[in-house]
Amino acid sequence: MSATRILIVEDDMIIAANISLQLSNLGYEVTGIETKGEEAIHHALETKPDIILMDIHLRGKITGIEAAHEIRKFLSIPLIFLTANADDATFEKAKETHPFAFIAKPFTKQNLERTIALVEERIKENPANISSFETAIDSREDRIFIRNQNKLIKVMLDDILWVEAERNYCKIITNQQAYTIVSPLNKLCERIDQKRFVRIHRSFMVNFSKLEAVADSHVELKSKLIPIGKQYKEDLFKLMNKV
Incomplete structure (x- = not known):
């Protein structure tokens, strides 16, 4: 069985490198580390990881929540938010992206391992509907139907x-x-x-x-x-x- 592929989005490189090392030691494949939301979107669309670990507060132009919304437009990749700020307003905004879990900073290796293991179980029970080209568009003689967020949108x-x-x-x-x-x-x-x-x-x-x-x-x-x-x-x- 191939290793679960995980994208890390974290703008603190010390924390990101530590997470990457822990995941590698646990047998996971890290597809990469991105420090900005914009690059995380491109990375997710190109490599289609199995899980994304996303820091909510990023130093780039967009937040982790905004990056998650953009990724959700095209792919249903299970998302785990990392955050040191658990205030109600941030939590409610993050919930709108339908994450699989939250991990509060600072977290332990055991906390990280158990959270990812639980997400893997949920994936096995109900596999994520990740859109590829074959399911992204359905063509007809005079129209196409674009699949977006589990809907078919007709475009003449x-x-x-x-x-x-x-x-x-x-x-x-x-x-x-x-x-x-x-x-x-x-x-x-x-x-x-x-x-x-x-x-x-x-x-x-x-x-x-x-x-x-x-x-x-x-x-x-x-x-x-x-x-x-x-x-x-x-x-x-x-x-x-x-x-």
């Missing part, structure tokens, strides 16, 4: 303006709002209507019918300038000549 293909790749996920831009799914752009290109959408850059796919202007190095769409990559230019102009 004609409403999509462009898709922008950001690391290991894609942002789908419509006139109304933006949706984010965990998927590399090339996988999404395979699943979406290739007659309607064209990839023009390693980071962009556009709805061809929505293009307002095409220049040698970029396209214009809703006042946004989107670059054309050299390797995609030929296919774009071939498509244009067919119109």
Whole structure:
């Protein structure tokens, strides 16, 4: 059986290193240590750890609670909050992210070990529904259904303006709002209507019918300038000549 993979999010590197050592000695695999909430989000989306140990108070632009909310939009990874501040207001805010447990600082090795063991038992009883690309999007002839927080959200293909790749996920831009799914752009290109959408850059796919202007190095769409990559230019102009 493979070891449980755990991400540590803690801005005190002495505490983080100590936790990492303890977890390694207990047989767990530490996927990494992140000190900022923003980096924790990227790490979680890319590596999909089994459990996240998240400090509530981080020194970055966002708190551990805010980072947890962002991660929850895409993945249901069991979360354990670490905190030295157990006031009621903070506790109530943290509860909204549906954590599996809280560990108050300072904590002992035994406290850490027992808490993680209990979370592992809960995972076995009711496995976490972690979204991957295969479950993140369901395509139809004229629409896609995006799975987000256990809901299916219908997005008509004609409403999509462009898709922008950001690391290991894609942002789908419509006139109304933006949706984010965990998927590399090339996988999404395979699943979406290739007659309607064209990839023009390693980071962009556009709805061809929505293009307002095409220049040698970029396209214009809703006042946004989107670059054309050299390797995609030929296919774009071939498509244009067919119109």
